[in-house]
Amino acid sequence: MLETRERIWNSYINTIRKRNRFSQFTASILVNSLYEMKNYPVVLVNTVLSPISFLLLIVFVSHGSLVGEAVEGGFIMSMFGAGTSLQADLSHLKNDFKLQDMVVSSPTSWITYVSGMAISELVYSLPALIVLGVLSVYFVHLSAVGLVSFIAVLMLVFATSMAIGYTFATFSTDIVQSFAFSRLISTLFSTIPPVYYPITYIPLPYRYLAYLSPTTYAAQLAQYEGGYIQLSPEMVLVSWVVLASVTAVLFLIAGSKARWREK
């Protein structure tokens, strides 16, 4: 009888308990970045190396003339890489550990879970962003308006990559497929497009292909704000519109196609 009363009371408490949304959000960040960084510090080196390696390559090949563009490109690649990592991490936690299944059957909503996971990718990129931030103090010169625009561009790239990452993650069923998607996204959107150097370095017929990637518009806007290239006001407007539209469309696709509860 005592046990029954206790159960009933617990159930009542359960009904009126206020769930801490911040805790739910924080859990994703802890699991997907902070605990990994704390328990396996070697991953910190890895997160720095990826964007910096391309930067160094471009700087050496251009004899230092493209250092500003390369630092900006490093920021864009870090932001886009966060989405690629999100795809791999969501898929890994869902398919290999079944952790997402445990979260689905809990009071956490998909939006809280995915937002936390997205921010965790930013946290994971912090070492690289700090190194790039220090380099940008010396090599990138932005006005106050330029800095705001640059941050806005980075946020849009981040949002775009998150939408791509989340959508792909819901369709990947195992780790091999997940890595295949990761590499594909990374190559198509951050390695091939002119992110670390101006688009004018690409021969004309191929430039049209480069414009199929949203990261091309992001890099173009960043280079324009840094004073590395000249763009007409119409081209600036077109770049913003394309970048914002692609982000919005990808979010709509992610919202409609991605699955929290499986069918």
Added chain:
Amino acid sequence: MGSAMIMAGRLMGALDASMLTCDRLSKTYSAGTREALSSVSYSVPASGTFVLIGRNGSGKTTLIRILATELEPTSGRASFDGLDVMRDAVRLREKIAIVPQEARTVPWMTPMQTVSSYLLWRGFGYSEARHRAADALDSLGMKVYMDRLNRTLSGGMKRKVLVAAVLSSDAEIIFLDEPTTGLDPVSRREFWELMREIEKERFTFLTTHYLEEAEALGDRIGMLESGRLVRMGTLEDLRHSVRYSYSVVIPAGQKQPVLRVGDGEVMRGSYGSRILTGEEEAFRISRDLIKDGIRFSINPVSLDDIFFYLVNREGIEYAGNQGADLEQLHQHYKEEE
């Protein structure tokens, strides 16, 4: 405070009638043509432990995933305490927790980090999550391991970490999908002890293909075969569904005798022969077998016997099957053992 007590009182009335109900629940995966679940209907009081048994591919995981709001059914309804798994999923998720069949601990985290993170996802504050996690791990004998990396733990300990996560939560229903698969016999029995503690406070819904586990833990047992609920009830109810009281098993690997069984049922397969019959007949057969020097075992009818008997009979009723499945079943369980 007064209104809180009134609400608690109402809740008391509601909980008295807490039932887990499935109504013609069916599931067909889009990629396949076979129904994973076929019109499953039942209603059980949400207390103690309900064990769902069935062989691999019988639909256990599909059913538990639908009930845990992870998977949409193709048709039919399921509800707990009046909350529908589809319509009221958000409210239901406040009350449920699951350890999926193939769940694994994240290797780069410690048990403390694993359990407390799960509690954060359930909406507890950081310090309460840490306290609850420490208590749960301590109660499972994991105190000394709580700050070691999961990858350094044994399989049984990793399982305990996941069970600690749901145990430390405030969930009223805990779903455990084949929680002891892969555990050694000692760890399995330790887990049973743990389950007996959990069921005092929560309703536990457990799937297994270990029949002795169902016998040891289940207040109520459901038998699932090919997506159909073959039988459900207490162990006593299931015993009564077989009118025989004794089971004589003659293992393979020796000459199988020609049996003359007065009142009983003989089932044969690659495992040997299994005879279900009454006490007097069982002892008469035993005497004959001793006389002929044939090895055998005689036991009161167990859940194994009931399961094979019912599944075989239902198989015949459903598909005109003449017992081929039974042989597969025996082979399957022999391999499991």
